[in-house]
Amino acid sequence: MTRHRATSRTALSAMGAAALMATAAGCGSDATTTQPGAGAPAGSTASGTTSAASGTLTVFAAASLKKTFTQLGQDFEASHPGTTVTFSFAGSSDLVTQLQQGAPADVFASADTKNMDKATGDSLVEGSPVDFATNTLEIAVPPGNPGRVTDLKSLANPAVKVVLCAPEVPCGTAAQKVETTAEIDIKPVSEESSVTDVLGKVSSGEADAGLVYVTDVEAAGDTVEGVTFDESSAAVNRYPIATLADSQNVSLAEEFVALVTGAQGQQVLAAAGFGQP
Amino acid sequence: MTRTYSGLPRWVFVPALLGAVFVVLPLVAMTTRVDWSQFGALVTSDSSVAALELSLRTSAASTALCLVLGIPLALVLARTSFRGQRALRSLLLLPLVLPPVVGGIALLYTFGRRGLLGESLDLLGIRIAFSTTAVVLAQTFVALPFLVVSLEGTLRAVGQRYEVVAATLGARPTTVLTRVTVPLVLPGLLSGAVLSFARALGEFGATLTFAGSLQGVTRTLPLEIYLQRETDADAAVALSLVLVVVAVLVVALAQGRGRQWG
Numbered sequence: 001m002t003r004h005r006a007t008s009r010t011a012l013s014a015m016g017a018a019a020l021m022a023t024a025a026g027c028g029s030d031a032t033t034t035q036p037g038a039g040a041p042a043g044s045t046a047s048g049t050t051s052a053a054s055g056t057l058t059v060f061a062a063a064s065l066k067k068t069f070t071q072l073g074q075d076f077e078a079s080h081p082g083t084t085v086t087f088s089f090a091g092s093s094d095l096v097t098q099l100q101q102g103a104p105a106d107v108f109a110s111a112d113t114k115n116m117d118k119a120t121g122d123s124l125v126e127g128s129p130v131d132f133a134t135n136t137l138e139i140a141v142p143p144g145n146p147g148r149v150t151d152l153k154s155l156a157n158p159a160v161k162v163v164l165c166a167p168e169v170p171c172g173t174a175a176q177k178v179e180t181t182a183e184i185d186i187k188p189v190s191e192e193s194s195v196t197d198v199l200g201k202v203s204s205g206e207a208d209a210g211l212v213y214v215t216d217v218e219a220a221g222d223t224v225e226g227v228t229f230d231e232s233s234a235a236v237n238r239y240p241i242a243t244l245a246d247s248q249n250v251s252l253a254e255e256f257v258a259l260v261t262g263a264q265g266q267q268v269l270a271a272a273g274f275g276q277p
Numbered sequence: 278m279t280r281t282y283s284g285l286p287r288w289v290f291v292p293a294l295l296g297a298v299f300v301v302l303p304l305v306a307m308t309t310r311v312d313w314s315q316f317g318a319l320v321t322s323d324s325s326v327a328a329l330e331l332s333l334r335t336s337a338a339s340t341a342l343c344l345v346l347g348i349p350l351a352l353v354l355a356r357t358s359f360r361g362q363r364a365l366r367s368l369l370l371l372p373l374v375l376p377p378v379v380g381g382i383a384l385l386y387t388f389g390r391r392g393l394l395g396e397s398l399d400l401l402g403i404r405i406a407f408s409t410t411a412v413v414l415a416q417t418f419v420a421l422p423f424l425v426v427s428l429e430g431t432l433r434a435v436g437q438r439y440e441v442v443a444a445t446l447g448a449r450p451t452t453v454l455t456r457v458t459v460p461l462v463l464p465g466l467l468s469g470a471v472l473s474f475a476r477a478l479g480e481f482g483a484t485l486t487f488a489g490s491l492q493g494v495t496r497t498l499p500l501e502i503y504l505q506r507e508t509d510a511d512a513a514v515a516l517s518l519v520l521v522v523v524a525v526l527v528v529a530l531a532q533g534r535g536r537q538w539g
Contacts, residue, residue: 091507093506093507093508097510161406161407163489166490166504166507168504168505168507168508169504169507188491189406189407189489189491190407190488190489190490190491190495191489191490191491191492191496192485192489192490193485193490193500193503193504193507197485197486197490200486201489204385204389204391205389205390205391206385206389206390206391206406206407206489207406207407
């Protein structure tokens with residue numbers, strides 16, 4: 001895969017260089033080439049004839065953004081001909097670890113500020129991150145709601161088998177906050193390492209209820225039902241996005257960030273259940 | 278085991294050395310990241326101790342279950358022949374190659390609340406989901422083929438000469454099995470059991486998918502490492518080292534036994 005990427009990079013930069021030469025030979029007055037990304041290699045910001053940059057953009061994004069970002073990536077490719085957006089979706093902490101170990105990427109979108117802070121703390125980020133979405137918790141129950149869960153207090157009932165995220169992961173931290181706010185003590189039968197695992201236990205009917213994000217319930221379709229609760233406002237999760245310092249294509253990365261934070265991005269995110277930042 | 282011929286071409290040693298380095302180097306790299314000043318505190322925290330204890334307990338239980346189910350299976354596969362035996366053997370070895378998560382999903386649809394057997398078990402008041410039993414089942418599912426394969430191989434290797442002699446001298450089948458066959462294959466049986474134990478100790482995917490993760494109940498050492506990695510990389514590395522050391526001891530034990538008797 002590395003080899004493949006390397007050859008495609010080479011091909012792209014060759015194409016870019018050709019474009020640059022063509023531009024230089026043709027009309028020499030292209031004002032748009034005075035982009036601030038001076039450190040970018042030839043070929044990345046060289047397509048001066050149009051305002052759009054081209055090249056390959058690698059986006060590291062939290063797993064919960066898979067659906068929305070895949071769509072936004074396609075939109076971005078459509079509006080930036082010649083551009084390829086590749087995604088790496090995983091848990092935010094895994095992504096930060098990979099970035100810290102030198103994984104090449106242009107944009108990082110985290111599911112929580114904690115992991116973005118790790119990235120900024122290690123000077124991996126260019127400029128400062130921008131919040132682009134929020135997510136709140138919702139109770140997921142299997143279809144038909146066998147445990148008769150009506151609100152957060154129902155989860156404290158020992159007869160209801162509840163699955164939560166472990167406090168070590170963001171959704172677990174959020175679960176703890178709403179528990180504190182509601183002054184209840186939920187005794188889960190399992191503390192999972194990810195929202196996906198919680199959702200799996202609920203949709204398979206093993207558990208009667210689980211605390212997941214609004215967007216997870218939305219994405220799960222008919223396999224689970226959602227029960228909203230008032231205390232969810234106590235734990236609002238913020239999603240920050242940032243251009244990375246090691247980006248080989250800063251201007252393109254910035255344009256992608258602009259798409260996500262702009263009207264179009266916000267519309268796609270809202271449709272998936274995300275809240276306004 | 279006497280080595281009569283070792284006239285290997287010299288070039289063979291180069292890829293052999295690379296292969297050895299490829300396996301050992303990552304383990305060495307991990308030890309360089311261990312925060313030794315904190316090591317003791319990290320591996321003796323409540324959650325770590327609970328996870329290690331649970332892992333050892335469940336692995337021992339699943340090894341016992343592997344012996345109970347695996348010895349008869351290996352005997353049937355090695356000493357009888359029937360239609361579909363090849364197919365059966367292939368099926369029994371599947372857990373060796375299946376992604377652990379697939380094993381977990383399969384177990385879920387068998388023993389889960391809405392699973393094939395789960396509903397009947399539920400009526401009997403037996404709930405497997407989110408219990409230590411679920412962990413043992415997941416571990417047994419992935420570890421059983423190790424015992425069956427190594428024992429079946431030993432059974433075929435020792436042959437049936439002594440069994441036939443014992444039978445002609447009037448020994449009943451059960452006597453032949455317990456007095457002749459089992460003592461003969463004991464080294465293979467022990468190394469198979471130790472391998473099963475090691476595989477159970479490392480089981481992760483099926484447990485996560487099927488059993489869940491709760492301290493002291495279902496959160497085994499591999500699950501604890503996976504969770505710690507989210508917040509405390511030092512603790513995750515320290516616990517990984519503990520797991521590696523236990524695994525090395527177990528494998529060394531298996532090899533030691535093999536050499537002693539083999």
